[in-house]
Amino acid sequence: MQSFQQYIGGAFEDAVASFESLDPATGTAWAQMPAASASDVDRAVRAAEAAFFSPEWAGMTATQRGKLLMRLADLVAENAPRLAELETRDTGKIIRETSAQIAYVSEYYRYYAGLADKIEGAHLPIDKPDMEVWLRREPVGVVAAIVPWNSQLFLSAVKIGPALAAGCTVVLKASEEGPAPMLEFARIFDQAGFPPGVLNVITGGPEAGAALTSHASVAHVAFTGGPETARHIVRNSAENLASTSLELGGKSPFIVFDDADLESAVNAQVSGIFAATGQSCVAGSRLVIQKGIKDAFLQRLKEKAEAVVIGAPDDMATEVGPLCTLKQRDHALRLIEASVAAGAKLVTGGAVPKGQGFFFPPTVLDCSAAPEAPCLSNEFFGPVLSVVEFETEAEAMEIANNTAFGLASGVFTRNLNRAHRMIRGIRAGIVWVNTYRAVSPIAPFGGHGLSGHGREGGLQAALDYTKVKTVWLRTSDDPIPDPFVMR
Numbered sequence: 318m319q320s321f322q323q324y325i326g327g328a329f330e331d332a333v334a335s336f337e338s339l340d341p342a343t344g345t346a347w348a349q350m351p352a353a354s355a356s357d358v359d360r361a362v363r364a365a366e367a368a369f370f371s372p373e374w375a376g377m378t379a380t381q382r383g384k385l386l387m388r389l390a391d392l393v394a395e396n397a398p399r400l401a402e403l404e405t406r407d408t409g410k411i412i413r414e415t416s417a418q419i420a421y422v423s424e425y426y427r428y429y430a431g432l433a434d435k436i437e438g439a440h441l442p443i444d445k446p447d448m449e450v451w452l453r454r455e456p457v458g459v460v461a462a463i464v465p466w467n468s469q470l471f472l473s474a475v476k477i478g479p480a481l482a483a484g485c486t487v488v489l490k491a492s493e494e495g496p497a498p499m500l501e502f503a504r505i506f507d508q509a510g511f512p513p514g515v516l517n518v519i520t521g522g523p524e525a526g527a528a529l530t531s532h533a534s535v536a537h538v539a540f541t542g543g544p545e546t547a548r549h550i551v552r553n554s555a556e557n558l559a560s561t562s563l564e565l566g567g568k569s570p571f572i573v574f575d576d577a578d579l580e581s582a583v584n585a586q587v588s589g590i591f592a593a594t595g596q597s598c599v600a601g602s603r604l605v606i607q608k609g610i611k612d613a614f615l616q617r618l619k620e621k622a623e624a625v626v627i628g629a630p631d632d633m634a635t636e637v638g639p640l641c642t643l644k645q646r647d648h649a650l651r652l653i654e655a656s657v658a659a660g661a662k663l664v665t666g667g668a669v670p671k672g673q674g675f676f677f678p679p680t681v682l683d684c685s686a687a688p689e690a691p692c693l694s695n696e697f698f699g700p701v702l703s704v705v706e707f708e709t710e711a712e713a714m715e716i717a718n719n720t721a722f723g724l725a726s727g728v729f730t731r732n733l734n735r736a737h738r739m740i741r742g743i744r745a746g747i748v749w750v751n752t753y754r755a756v757s758p759i760a761p762f763g764g765h766g767l768s769g770h771g772r773e774g775g776l777q778a779a780l781d782y783t784k785v786k787t788v789w790l791r792t793s794d795d796p797i798p799d800p801f802v803m804r
């Protein structure tokens with residue numbers, strides 16, 4: 318069995334406790350992972366804090382930080398195949414997706430490398446004579462970054478990249494489900510030449526997460542995960558009033574009008590819900606479809622869903638792999654059962670295939686006659702699509718916004734005016750029009766409502782890792798008069 322180490326203060330070490338990680342394709346243990354104790358968490362935060370104030374890091378120019386990030390980007394690109402293999406093995410995310418995604422992750426580090434020396438302050442035209450006033454943008458301090466198991470290299474790059482560009486230091490807690498790619502990433506990071514403690518990588522479950530987010534030396538918590546965990550994190554971070562950015566789940570509407578290019582829309586829906594085996598926060602998991610085209614659309618979707626190649630995640634031919642955990646699969650089964658009991662009709666899928674591993678087939682549930690079905694409001698985090706029909710644009714908008722989440726949305730129509738009305742009316746952080754699931758380091762990403770707050774990607778994300786210091790400098794050579802004489 319392979320074993321992995323945690324990374325604290327620039328050193329690799331075993332933790333006192335460890336746990337076994339399961340291969341989701343077989344359901345068997347394949348590696349031993351270090352379980353960070355509260356004292357490991359404390360040492361990691363102290364290492365990050367020491368690095369934050371060290372002359373090696375605090376005294377480094379922003380340009381030099383950018384060069385280190387650029388070196389990291391190159392190393393991630395060079396090591397992408399190995400990182401992809403590990404992410405596939407430990408989380409079940411299929412190799413054709415991990416290979417493409419991790420190669421692109423290096424572009425995120427490249428983007429933030431370029432941004433490091435463009436995070437500028439400002440000079441204020443102040444309303445007083447003989448006074449210079451300017452704003453310095455300074456790093457917030459130690460950042461606690463917490464990620465879930467899906468796409469960890471990607472979800473950590475959108476935190477580590479801007480945080481280091483801004484001059485912060487980071488303690489990253491990888492998910493206890495499939496931490497291998499992040500522990501391996503630590504080895505790659507170590508080669509880039511950053512001072513020790515600038516990034517620390519640990520893993521463990523809720524206890525390690527709680528110890529990290531409530532630590533008095535943490536200035537900002539950057540979290541991706543579920544809304545329930547986010548509530549714990551906000552409560553814990555309240556201890557030291559750390560700021561938070563929360564990237565949470567979604568129940569994103571994928572709206573198709575009858576004037577859309579149907580084949581394009583079907584293809585985008587297939588990847589929108591079945592890519593990443595549905596374990597994607599932006600999954601277009603509610604198909605909101607105009608009544609006149611519903612039957613034709615569902616027929617085409619069913620054919621495509623049933624033709625999907627389900628198989629071993631490390632096989633390049635596989636299109637849908639296993640879910641990451643047995644818990645996820647049980648959750649999907651329970652939610653389907655409850656939705657069918659509420660009147661939803663199974664169009665395809667829904668049954669666990671025979672054999673080992675946590676596999677689950679592409680599934681479509683028609684809820685047009687069951688508006689209260691729980692699958693319309695609860696996140697599956699699996700390859701399950703819920704369908705609702707509409708007749709008018711107003712109905713489409715109402716259904717789209719009938720959710721406590723607000724992360725992503727898709728609109729398929731050839732009518733430009735309608736597209737603009739939908740863009741204005743949809744309550745979500747992202748609207749994709751005639752496309753779906755496109756991401757870029759240049760474009761901010763994040764949600765509203767139960768989908769969280771704060772943005773990752775783009776310039777704003779780097780600014781969020783800074784705080785403003787206002788500087789007043791008096792330029793007059795005249796002595797400051799005695800205030801009591803003035804009175």
Ligand code: NAD
Nearest residue numbers: 464465466492522523526527542543546549564565566598
């Ligand atoms: P989760 O919330 O259970 O766990 C996420 C992380 O939080 C893990 O590292 C876990 O160990 C940690 N954690 C658990 N309890 C904690 C506590 N009390 N304090 C601090 N940390 C704690 O999420 P999950 O089930 O692993 O992931 C799936 C969720 O993540 C879904 O809801 C999904 O939509 C969301 N997600 C969101 C995005 C996004 O960018 N918006 C991206 C991917 C996943």
